[in-house]
Amino acid sequence: MCALNIQPELQTQQSMQxxxxxxxxxxxxxxxxxxxxxxxxxxRSLFRMGIxxxxxxxxxxxxxxxxxxxxxxxxxxxxxxxxxxTEIGVVMNQDTAxxxxxxxxxxxVCIIPADWKWGQSRPDITYYEIPVKETVAKSEIxxxxxxxxxxxxxxxxxxxxxxxxxxxxxxxxxDTFNGKEKPTAMNFGVIQNxxxxxxxxxxxxxxxxxxxxxxxxxxxxxxxxEAAALGALFGGITxxxxxxxxxxxxxxxxxxxxxxxxxxxxTGKDTVAIVQAEDELxxxxxxxxxGWAGAxxxxxxxxxxxxxxxxxxxxxxxxxIPCVIWDITRMGPSTGLPTRTSQGDLLFIHILGHxxxxxxxxxxxxxxxxxxxxxxxxxxxxxxQTPVFVMSDLDLGMNIWMSDQFSYPDQPLNRGKVLxxxxxxxxxxxxxxxxxxxxRDYDGDGITYRTIPGVDHTRAAYFTRGTGHTDMGxxxxxxxxxxxxxxxxxxxxxxxxxxxxxxxxxWDKDKTIGxxxxxxxxxxxxxxxxxxxxxxxxxxYMRVRALPLADSVHEFIQTxxxxxxxxxxxxxxxxxxxxxxxxxxxQHMTSLALGDTLPMTAHWIVSxxxxxxxx
Amino acid sequence: MANAIGLERADYKGAQSTLCPGCGHDxxxxxxxxxxxxxxxxxxxxxxxxxxxxxxxxxxYFLRGSHGFNAVHGxxxxxxxxxxxxxSNLTAIGVSGDGDTGSIGFGQYKHLIxxxxxxxxxxxNNGVYxxxxxxxSATSDEGAKLKYYGINDLPPIDLCLEAIVGGCTFVARSFSxxxxxxxxxxxxxxAHRGTAVLDIISPCVTFNNAPDSTKGYDYGKExxxxxxxxxxxxxGYVPAKDEITVEGDYEGTISVKMHDGSYIKxxxxxxxxxxxxxxxxxxxxxxxxxxxxxxxxxxxxxxPRPTLGETMELVETPLAHLGDEALRPSAQTLAEVxxxxx
Numbered sequence: 001m002c003a004l005n006i007q008p009e010l011q012t013q014q015s016m017q018x019x020x021x022x023x024x025x026x027x028x029x030x031x032x033x034x035x036x037x038x039x040x041x042x043x044r045s046l047f048r049m050g051i052x053x054x055x056x057x058x059x060x061x062x063x064x065x066x067x068x069x070x071x072x073x074x075x076x077x078x079x080x081x082x083x084x085x086t087e088i089g090v091v092m093n094q095d096t097a098x099x100x101x102x103x104x105x106x107x108x109v110c111i112i113p114a115d116w117k118w119g120q121s122r123p124d125i126t127y128y129e130i131p132v133k134e135t136v137a138k139s140e141i142x143x144x145x146x147x148x149x150x151x152x153x154x155x156x157x158x159x160x161x162x163x164x165x166x167x168x169x170x171x172x173x174x175d176t177f178n179g180k181e182k183p184t185a186m187n188f189g190v191i192q193n194x195x196x197x198x199x200x201x202x203x204x205x206x207x208x209x210x211x212x213x214x215x216x217x218x219x220x221x222x223x224x225x226e227a228a229a230l231g232a233l234f235g236g237i238t239x240x241x242x243x244x245x246x247x248x249x250x251x252x253x254x255x256x257x258x259x260x261x262x263x264x265x266x267t268g269k270d271t272v273a274i275v276q277a278e279d280e281l282x283x284x285x286x287x288x289x290x291g292w293a294g295a296x297x298x299x300x301x302x303x304x305x306x307x308x309x310x311x312x313x314x315x316x317x318x319x320x321i322p323c324v325i326w327d328i329t330r331m332g333p334s335t336g337l338p339t340r341t342s343q344g345d346l347l348f349i350h351i352l353g354h355x356x357x358x359x360x361x362x363x364x365x366x367x368x369x370x371x372x373x374x375x376x377x378x379x380x381x382x383x384x385q386t387p388v389f390v391m392s393d394l395d396l397g398m399n400i401w402m403s404d405q406f407s408y409p410d411q412p413l414n415r416g417k418v419l420x421x422x423x424x425x426x427x428x429x430x431x432x433x434x435x436x437x438x439x440r441d442y443d444g445d446g447i448t449y450r451t452i453p454g455v456d457h458t459r460a461a462y463f464t465r466g467t468g469h470t471d472m473g474x475x476x477x478x479x480x481x482x483x484x485x486x487x488x489x490x491x492x493x494x495x496x497x498x499x500x501x502x503x504x505x506x507w508d509k510d511k512t513i514g515x516x517x518x519x520x521x522x523x524x525x526x527x528x529x530x531x532x533x534x535x536x537x538x539x540x541y542m543r544v545r546a547l548p549l550a551d552s553v554h555e556f557i558q559t560x561x562x563x564x565x566x567x568x569x570x571x572x573x574x575x576x577x578x579x580x581x582x583x584x585x586x587q588h589m590t591s592l593a594l595g596d597t598l599p600m601t602a603h604w605i606v607s608x609x610x611x612x613x614x615x
Numbered sequence: 616m617a618n619a620i621g622l623e624r625a626d627y628k629g630a631q632s633t634l635c636p637g638c639g640h641d642x643x644x645x646x647x648x649x650x651x652x653x654x655x656x657x658x659x660x661x662x663x664x665x666x667x668x669x670x671x672x673x674x675x676y677f678l679r680g681s682h683g684f685n686a687v688h689g690x691x692x693x694x695x696x697x698x699x700x701x702x703s704n705l706t707a708i709g710v711s712g713d714g715d716t717g718s719i720g721f722g723q724y725k726h727l728i729x730x731x732x733x734x735x736x737x738x739x740n741n742g743v744y745x746x747x748x749x750x751x752s753a754t755s756d757e758g759a760k761l762k763y764y765g766i767n768d769l770p771p772i773d774l775c776l777e778a779i780v781g782g783c784t785f786v787a788r789s790f791s792x793x794x795x796x797x798x799x800x801x802x803x804x805x806a807h808r809g810t811a812v813l814d815i816i817s818p819c820v821t822f823n824n825a826p827d828s829t830k831g832y833d834y835g836k837e838x839x840x841x842x843x844x845x846x847x848x849x850x851g852y853v854p855a856k857d858e859i860t861v862e863g864d865y866e867g868t869i870s871v872k873m874h875d876g877s878y879i880k881x882x883x884x885x886x887x888x889x890x891x892x893x894x895x896x897x898x899x900x901x902x903x904x905x906x907x908x909x910x911x912x913x914x915x916x917x918x919p920r921p922t923l924g925e926t927m928e929l930v931e932t933p934l935a936h937l938g939d940e941a942l943r944p945s946a947q948t949l950a951e952v953x954x955x956x957x
């Protein structure tokens with residue numbers, strides 16, 4: 001029997017043994033109150049102090065008024081997964097205050113507005129009652145800014161309590177306001193006043209403190225959606241068509257914010273067109289039309305939008321038109337929970353389209369991979385002439401992540417087998433007996449040659465259709481033509497298994513327990529494996545990065561005594577897919593599927609695996 | 616006889632039609648072929664689009680030298696939007712039907728027009744679903760009778776009226792039995808910069824051609840009221856001094872200069888409809904519906920507003936033709952971007 005010990009037991013106040021750079025802070029506010037800015041200042045301050053930091057924004061589907069919780073984790077060990085427990089509670093929302101205080105661990109800290117006169121009912125935690133209104137009043141803030149700026153009071157108090165140098169906080173504030181001095185000065189005035197109040201009036205009675213480290217050198221802070229947008233811009237996107245939907249919208253905003261890097265240097269004109277469509281049906285139609293015409297086009301959406309795109313993506317699959325579809329997943333089915341994370345669309349997008357379809361899906365597990373798949377997605381779509389889905393999620397897409405700087409693409413653009421002008425078409429025909437047919441498999445790899453509209457040659461045209469067609473592109477209702485055509489496409493898609501981004505593995509042949517997972521669960525798994533190893537449970541790890549599954553996935557399953565498949569959905573969809581594809585026994589494989597609407601934690605993983613490994 | 620670019624009329628044909636013999640759609644395909652031949656169109660610079668249905672099969676039956684895209688039901692407008700944005704140098708011709716446009720694709724139709732996507736948008740309107748064997752469509756007349764489905768109790772959608780209300784700058788109605796008018800309007804529509812809607816009543820000989828059907832041949836032949844005689848004058852035509860062009864007062868005759876320098880000359884027949892007036896156009900369609908008048912011709916025209924692509928500050932090279940150097944910023948740019956996130 002091994003005891004669970006996820007987090008160090010909090011020291012009692014009496015002993016006051018310092019807890020340094022290894023705790024989490026939760027800010028509870030009302031949505032729309034402006035707390036996003038102050039929370040960002042806290043994150044950026046820690047980042048500038050060289051302390052590894054991560055953040056989770058738990059927000060409602062609402063513009064103003066409903067409760068929101070923002071969690072900031074500092075970790076000297078560079079763990080960036082969500083933690084279930086937060087030691088510090090900045091309780092700024094009366095509606096949830098009772099629950100927020102109840103959730104604090106023994107030995108924790110509660111920072112709460114003094115004017116609420118909330119009382120201090122828990123003897124096992126430290127209370128700091130802070131004068132929010134007076135501090136703002138003292139700071140002479142124009143009335144229209146007062147409410148929003150009052151959040152800076154807790155920034156100032158935290159800076160004092162937990163040892164964040166004010167010059168660093170000011171720099172972080174300047175970053176947050178994109179270098180604008182005026183709002184920085186106004187907000188910093190409040191922070192300074194709050195800090196001064198704390199230093200004059202508060203006796204520190206808790207053990208938590210930050211100390212400067214050097215672990216964020218060369219790193220960046222970025223959301224997955226912004227990383228994906230940058231990736232797309234480095235991948236040659238020329239058309240983005242989309243319809244607003246949480247949590248994908250910020251990816252298109254990212255393209256909008258950064259598309260200036262693609263401006264024509266001479267004329268200053270854009271090379272990227274962004275169209276807000278009337279719905280997702282139209283968005284996907286536009287990018288399919290654009291891909292057919294030779295442009296690199298993408299759309300970004302979430303589950304409900306994916307549902308609407310089913311028919312069109314089936315057409316693009318069968319008519320073999322490249323395009324890229326980002327699915328920033330949220331909790332479904334139905335409207336579900338629009339602001340909660342999930343990995344529930346995995347099977348749906350893999351087989352999206354009626355009839356026999358098997359779509360390519362890329363599965364980024366970090367913001368770096370969001371960037372990489374942002375550009376590589378276009379290469380894969382054009383190489384295989386098919387839609388490419390990239391399944392990120394709300395956690396990866398919308399939360400701020402610490403990351404290494406992104407690597408410049410290591411390969412030139414791969415435009416695939418495309419005859420873009422008369423000369424190329426003529427050269428092709430010369431070496432192929434004077435012919436070219438759109439769907440004829442000249443190379444035996446299932447990938448055929450396409451022309452794009454506008455190639456000035458009498459033989460360049462072909463007719464694109466979702467109806468049955470021959471390898472010459474002509475209409476056909478014959479069974480043998482159908483089987484030949486779809487058979488080739490199926491073979492083509494199967495051939496991608498070992499050509500798509502391969503699984504990332506930590507695979508030591510002596511270990512007998514395997515963990516299989518994908519996507520944003522990675523940080524929690526990394527942390528959990530270290531904890532498990534410390535308890536004597538050694539694991540191998542394979543993180544799948546694309547569908548259809550690489551052959552090595554099945555090898556991984558078959559070469560372990562026990563395999564745990566971790567995923568953040570209800571049904572264990574990756575485990576189902578593995579079972580669907582193999583005729584070998586998978587009785588030793590256990591599906592650990594959570595789907596509790598929140599990012600996975602190391603605590604949950606450790607507890608699930610330990611209870612199965614230690615009886 | 617070869618045209619100015621050395622092509623015979625037959626070169627503009629497509630595959631053999633598989634529609635019912637006598638179908639109105641085939642005569643429209645023929646007029647597209649004739650118009651393209653007369654206009655000396657280079658087919659490689661034309662893209663054809665359609666949705667699903669009998670009408671949407673027809674792009675396979677004309678302009679074999681053009682790329683074609685038979686998309687999904689009602690959603691051809693979005694495909695055409697993406698393709699024309701990717702390559703603004705190409706001439707787009709879309710063919711749809713009344714089910715495709717008036718029902719399943721009604722939203723995309725309206726938004727195509729709102730965006731002013733540069734396309735000749737032909738609706739082959741027969742008031743019935745042919746390929747699924749004869750259901751009412753959204754343009755079927757109130758009170759119309761069909762063999763299996765009885766009487767239609769719902770009012771029809773007027774696709775020309777919808778186009779005008781939606782901001783379309785070229786709106787015409789015609790009759791597939793009026794070959795000359797169809798062909799002339801197609802030529803003018805090709806010359807138009809922006810969405811040009813041609814709502815062509817095109818009888819379904821199998822499911823909706825009873826003598827009392829307002830979408831049938833007999834009715835059309837007997838009741839068509841052309842608003843004007845219409846002529847297309849190719850680029851190079853110089854109007855006579857006293858000819859009234861688009862800016863002038865309207866006295867029944869007008870020459871409209873198209874985007875490419877060609878003209879259409881309209882001469883009113885028994886009415887005084889000025890196609891430059893949106894108000895008159897709307898009133899005309901309302902009156903036509905109220906009094907069951909089958910009015911054909913150029914119903915509404917205005918100087919085109921910018922197309923979707925033109926509303927954006929895009930480079931002149933078609934997006935689909937941009938080279939790798941324009942598609943991927945430098946490593947130094949990435950380093951600068953990364954610095955902004957550090």
